[in-house]
Amino acid sequence: MRLFPIYLIAKSVLIEALRRKEIYAIILVSLIFIGAIMSVDFFNLQDLEKFYREVALRIMSVASAVTVIVLSARQLPREFENRTIYPLLAKPISRAQFLLGKLCGVMAAAIISFLLLMSVYVAGVLYLNGSIPVVLFLQYLWLQLVMLLLLCTLSFWLSMLMNLDAAMTISTLLYAFASLFSSMATTLYEFTDAFGRVVLIIFNYAVPQLVLFDLSEKAVHADKWPPVDMMTLLGVTLYGFFYTALFFSFTLLTFRRKAL
Amino acid sequence: MNRTFLLVASSGLLLATVTVPMSVDPNSYAAGRSRDEQARVERNSSSVAQLFGELRASMSDIVFLKTERYLHGGIAYSAHMNVARTVQEETSEYDAHEKEARGVAGDEHEEEDDHSGTPTLIPTAEDDFRGVIGHLERQIRPWQDPSIPHQHSTGTELLPWYRVMTLSDPHNIRGYLIGAYWLSNLGKFEEARQFITEGIGHNPEAFQLYLYRARGILKEINYIEHENPAEAFDQSPNAALHQMMLDDLKKSSELVLQQRPQIYDINPEKEDWNWTHYMEDDAGAALRMTVSVLKREGEYKEALEWARVGAPRMAFIDLEGILYPEDPKLREYISELEQLVEE
Amino acid sequence: MTTQVLPLSPFHGMRELVWCVWLEGLRRKEFYAFFIVAFFFLLVALAIRLVGIENPSTATFVLNLGLTYCGYAAHFMVIILAARGIPADIENRTIYPILAKPVQRSTYILGKWFASGLFGSVAMLGLFLLVWIPTPKLEEMSSLLLLQTLLLQSLSLFALSALSLLGSLVLPQAVGFILVTIITFFGGKISGLLNAQFPIGFLRPVYHLIPDFTVLNLWTRYTDGIDPVSPAVFLACLVYALLLIGSCLGFSIALFDRRSL
Numbered sequence: 040m041r042l043f044p045i046y047l048i049a050k051s052v053l054i055e056a057l058r059r060k061e062i063y064a065i066i067l068v069s070l071i072f073i074g075a076i077m078s079v080d081f082f083n084l085q086d087l088e089k090f091y092r093e094v095a096l097r098i099m100s101v102a103s104a105v106t107v108i109v110l111s112a113r114q115l116p117r118e119f120e121n122r123t124i125y126p127l128l129a130k131p132i133s134r135a136q137f138l139l140g141k142l143c144g145v146m147a148a149a150i151i152s153f154l155l156l157m158s159v160y161v162a163g164v165l166y167l168n169g170s171i172p173v174v175l176f177l178q179y180l181w182l183q184l185v186m187l188l189l190l191c192t193l194s195f196w197l198s199m200l201m202n203l204d205a206a207m208t209i210s211t212l213l214y215a216f217a218s219l220f221s222s223m224a225t226t227l228y229e230f231t232d233a234f235g236r237v238v239l240i241i242f243n244y245a246v247p248q249l250v251l252f253d254l255s256e257k258a259v260h261a262d263k264w265p266p267v268d269m270m271t272l273l274g275v276t277l278y279g280f281f282y283t284a285l286f287f288s289f290t291l292l293t294f295r296r297k298a299l
Numbered sequence: 300m301n302r303t304f305l306l307v308a309s310s311g312l313l314l315a316t317v318t319v320p321m322s323v324d325p326n327s328y329a330a331g332r333s334r335d336e337q338a339r340v341e342r343n344s345s346s347v348a349q350l351f352g353e354l355r356a357s358m359s360d361i362v363f364l365k366t367e368r369y370l371h372g373g374i375a376y377s378a379h380m381n382v383a384r385t386v387q388e389e390t391s392e393y394d395a396h397e398k399e400a401r402g403v404a405g406d407e408h409e410e411e412d413d414h415s416g417t418p419t420l421i422p423t424a425e426d427d428f429r430g431v432i433g434h435l436e437r438q439i440r441p442w443q444d445p446s447i448p449h450q451h452s453t454g455t456e457l458l459p460w461y462r463v464m465t466l467s468d469p470h471n472i473r474g475y476l477i478g479a480y481w482l483s484n485l486g487k488f489e490e491a492r493q494f495i496t497e498g499i500g501h502n503p504e505a506f507q508l509y510l511y512r513a514r515g516i517l518k519e520i521n522y523i524e525h526e527n528p529a530e531a532f533d534q535s536p537n538a539a540l541h542q543m544m545l546d547d548l549k550k551s552s553e554l555v556l557q558q559r560p561q562i563y564d565i566n567p568e569k570e571d572w573n574w575t576h577y578m579e580d581d582a583g584a585a586l587r588m589t590v591s592v593l594k595r596e597g598e599y600k601e602a603l604e605w606a607r608v609g610a611p612r613m614a615f616i617d618l619e620g621i622l623y624p625e626d627p628k629l630r631e632y633i634s635e636l637e638q639l640v641e642e
Numbered sequence: 643m644t645t646q647v648l649p650l651s652p653f654h655g656m657r658e659l660v661w662c663v664w665l666e667g668l669r670r671k672e673f674y675a676f677f678i679v680a681f682f683f684l685l686v687a688l689a690i691r692l693v694g695i696e697n698p699s700t701a702t703f704v705l706n707l708g709l710t711y712c713g714y715a716a717h718f719m720v721i722i723l724a725a726r727g728i729p730a731d732i733e734n735r736t737i738y739p740i741l742a743k744p745v746q747r748s749t750y751i752l753g754k755w756f757a758s759g760l761f762g763s764v765a766m767l768g769l770f771l772l773v774w775i776p777t778p779k780l781e782e783m784s785s786l787l788l789l790q791t792l793l794l795q796s797l798s799l800f801a802l803s804a805l806s807l808l809g810s811l812v813l814p815q816a817v818g819f820i821l822v823t824i825i826t827f828f829g830g831k832i833s834g835l836l837n838a839q840f841p842i843g844f845l846r847p848v849y850h851l852i853p854d855f856t857v858l859n860l861w862t863r864y865t866d867g868i869d870p871v872s873p874a875v876f877l878a879c880l881v882y883a884l885l886l887i888g889s890c891l892g893f894s895i896a897l898f899d900r901r902s903l
C-alpha cells in the first residue's frame with residue numbers, strides 16, 4: 040500500500056481541523072475549567088491533589104472524546120455533501136487508503152489536543168506540589184489513545200449508516216454512559232431469565248466496553264494502586280484494536296457499497 | 300427597526316436579567332427528599348441505584364458516593380450504604396478511624412476495617428458472567444476481593460468535594476457540617492467556624508448549623524486549654540469564644556423548640572422525612588448541651604429554665620408504642636438543677 | 643401615480659420559515675437523535691422494571707434522575723439544532739434562496755429561533771412522557787408544580803435557542819457550541835463560584851450576567867415534594883426567561899442585519 044496518499048489525506052484533515060478552530064475551543068474551555076478547579080480555595084487547604092487529579096482527568100478525557108467524535112463523525116458525510124469526494128476518488132487512491140488517511144488525520148488532531156491537555160495537567164499537578172505516578176500515568180495515556188482510536192472508527196462507521204446527529208449521539212452515549220452499561224449488565228444478570236441472560240452476554244461482547252480503557256480512578260488514587268500488569272495492558276490494547284479493526288472494516292464495506 | 304435602538308434595547312434587557320437571579324431562587328428550600336439523609340440512604344442502597352452505578356442527578360448523592368470511594372481508595376463497595384448515619388454518628392466513626400489510624404505503626408493515614416465480606420459493585424470472578432471482560436475490569440478499575448479487609452483512608456481529601464457541594468447547593472446543611480468537622484480536625488478552627496457561618500448565612504433557620512458551630516468552638520476551647528494550660532478559660536479570646544458558643548447553643552435550642560413536632564415517634568415505619576431521626580438526635584443534643592454548659596457555668600437558674608421547657612418538648616413514643624412525656628436525660632438535669640438552685 | 647411600498651413586518655413569512663426549518667430538519671433526519679435518546683430512555687426503563695423498585699425513595703430517585711436527564715437531553719438537542727442552523731445554511735448556501743424571497747433577515751432569525759425552541763419543547767414533552775408514565779409515583783408531589791416546571795422548562799428551551807443562535811453569530815461555530823453548552827449546564831454554578839471566590843459587592847451583578855438556567859429548572863423541587871413556587875416567584879422566573887429571549891434575539895437580529903453573506 041502506498042503511504043504517500045494516506046499522508047496527504049491525513050495532513051489535509053489535520054489542517055482542516057486546526058483551521059476550523061474546534062480543537063482550540065475545546066482546549067481553551069478545558070483550560071478554563073482546569074484553572075477554575077485550581078482556584079477552588081477551601082480555606083487555604085493544601086491537600087487538594089486528588090480532587091484536582093480527578094476532575095482534571097475527567098475534563099481532559101471528555102474533551103478528547105468530544106474532539107474525536109465531532110471530527111470523525113463529520114469527515115465522510117461532509118465529503119459527500121460538498122461533493123469533494125468525487126475528485127478525490129478520481130485520483131489513483133483506493134477507498135481503504137482514503138479511509139486510513141482520514142483516520143490518521145483525526146487521530147493526529149486528537150493526539151495533539153490530548154498531549155496539550157496532558158502537559159497542562161502535569162503542570163497543574165506540579166504546581167500543587169503533587170507527584171505524578173509515571174508508569175501508571177503513561178498506561179492511562181496509552182489506554183485513552185486506544186479508546187480514542189476505537190471511538191474514531193466507530194464514529195466513521197455510524198456516520199456512514201445514519202445522519203451526522205445520530206452518529207454523534209450514539210457515539211457520545213456510548214462514551215458518556217460506558218460505566219452505566221457495565222454496572223447495568225452486571226446488576227441485570229441476576230434479575231433476568233435465560234433469554235435475558237443470552238441478550239446480556241451478546242451485549243457484553245458485541246458492544247465495546249469503554250470502561251476498560253479508563254484507568255483514571257487508579258490514577259486518582261495512585262497512592263493505593265501500583266501500575267497495571269503488562270498482560271492486562273496488552274489484553275485491553277488487543278481488545279481495543281480488535282474493535283477498531285472491526286469498525287474500520289465495517290466502514291470500508293459500507294463505503295464500498297455506497298453509490299456515489 | 301433602527302439597529303442602534305435594537306442594540307441598546309437588547310443591552311437593557313440583558314442588564315435587567317441580573318435582577319432575577321439576584322433576588323429570586325426557586326430552588327431555595329431547606330428540606331426536600333434529595334437532601335434528606337434517610338431518603339438518600341434508602342435510594343442509594345437499592346438495586347436500582349446499583350444499576351445506575353455512579354450516575355446521579357444531585358450533587359448531594361454524588362458527594363455521598365465520592366465519600367464512599369475516597370474512604371476506600373477508589374474501591375466501589377455496596378454495603379456502606381445500608382445504614383443512615385447522623386452527622387454525629389458519621390463524624391464519630393471518622394474519629395474512631397482517625398484514632399485507630401494513628402495507632403497503626405508505620406502508616407498514619409490508613410487503617411483496616413474488619414467488615415470483610417462486603418460485596419463490591421464490580422462482582423468477583425465467580426459471580427461475574429462477563430468472563431475475560433469482567434477480569435479486565437477488575438484489573439483496570441480499583442477493586443479487591445471483598446473477603447480482604449477494607450483499607451480506610453482519612454477523609455481530608457474529601458474536603459474540596461464538600462466545598463463544591465455547598466457551592467452548588469448552598470442549602471445542603473450536611474455538606475457544611477461534615478466539611479467543618481474535617482476542618483476542625485485539621486486544627487483549622489477558625490476556618491471551620493467561617494464555613495458554618497457561611498452556611499448559616501444561606502440557612503438561618505437550620506438549628507444543626509448553630510449546634511455544630513458551638514461544638515466546634517468547644518473543641519477549639521479544649522484544644523487551646525490543652526495546648527496552653529496557662530491560658531485561663533475565662534480570659535480573652537476564650538471568653539469571647541465561650542460567649543459565642545453559648546449564644547449558638549441557645550439559638551439552636553430556640554429553633555428546636557419552634558421546629559420539632561409535638562411528639563416524635565421512633566418507629567422507623569412512621570418516619571417523617573421533614574423531621575427524621577437524625578434531626579431528632581441533634582435536637583436532643585442541642586437542648587442537653589445548652590443545659591449542660593449553663594450548669595457548668597454555674598448558671599443554674601437559666602439551665603433549669605431551658606431544661607423545664609425542653610424536657611416536655613422532647614416527648615416521644617418508643618419502639619413499643621409507649622409514650623414518654625419528657626426527655627429522660629433532661630428530666631435528670633431538672634432534678635439535679637432544682638437541688639442546686641435550692642442550695 | 644406613486645406606488646407605496648409597505649415595509650414588511652418582521653413576522654411576515656415566519657410561519658413558512660418555521661415550516662421550512664421543520665421540513666429541513668425532517669429531510670436531514672435531525673430527529674434521529676431524539677429517537678436514539680428516547681430508545682436509550684426506554685432501555686433504562688426496561689432495566690428498572692426488571693430490577694424492581696424497592697421503596698418509595700427509590701421510585702422518586704428514578705423519577706428525579708429521569709426528569710433531570712430528559713431536561714438535559716432536550717436542552718442539548720436544542721443547542722445542536724440552533725447553533726448549527728445559520729452556519730449550516732451559509733455553508734451549504736441554502737440561505738440565499740430563503741433571503742431572496744420577501745423575507746426580512748429578522749424574520750429568518752425569528753423563524754430559526756422558534757423552530758428550534760419548538761422542536762426542543764416537543765422533544766422534552768416526549769421524553770417527559772417516556773419517564774413520567776412508567777415510573778411509579780409513590781410519594782406525594784405537587785401537580786401544580788409539575789405544570790410550572792414544564793412551562794418554565796419549555797421557556798428555558800426557547801431562551802436557549804435564542805442564546806445558541808446568538809453564539810453561532812458571534813463566535814466560530816464550535817466555540818459558540820461549546821460555550822453555550824457550558825453556560826447552559828454550569829452557568830448558575832459559575833456565578834455561584836465567582837460569588838464565593840471573589841465576594842466583591844459591586845461585581846455581584848456582573849457575575850449574574852451569565853445566564854442561569856437553573857432558575858428555570860424545578861425538576862428537583864418537584865421530586866423533593868416541595869410546594870409549588872409562589873405566583874410572584876413564578877412570574878419572576880417567567881420574566882427572566884422572556885428577558886433572556888428578548889436580549890439574545892435582539893442582539894442576534896442586530897448583528898445579522900449587517901452581516902455580509
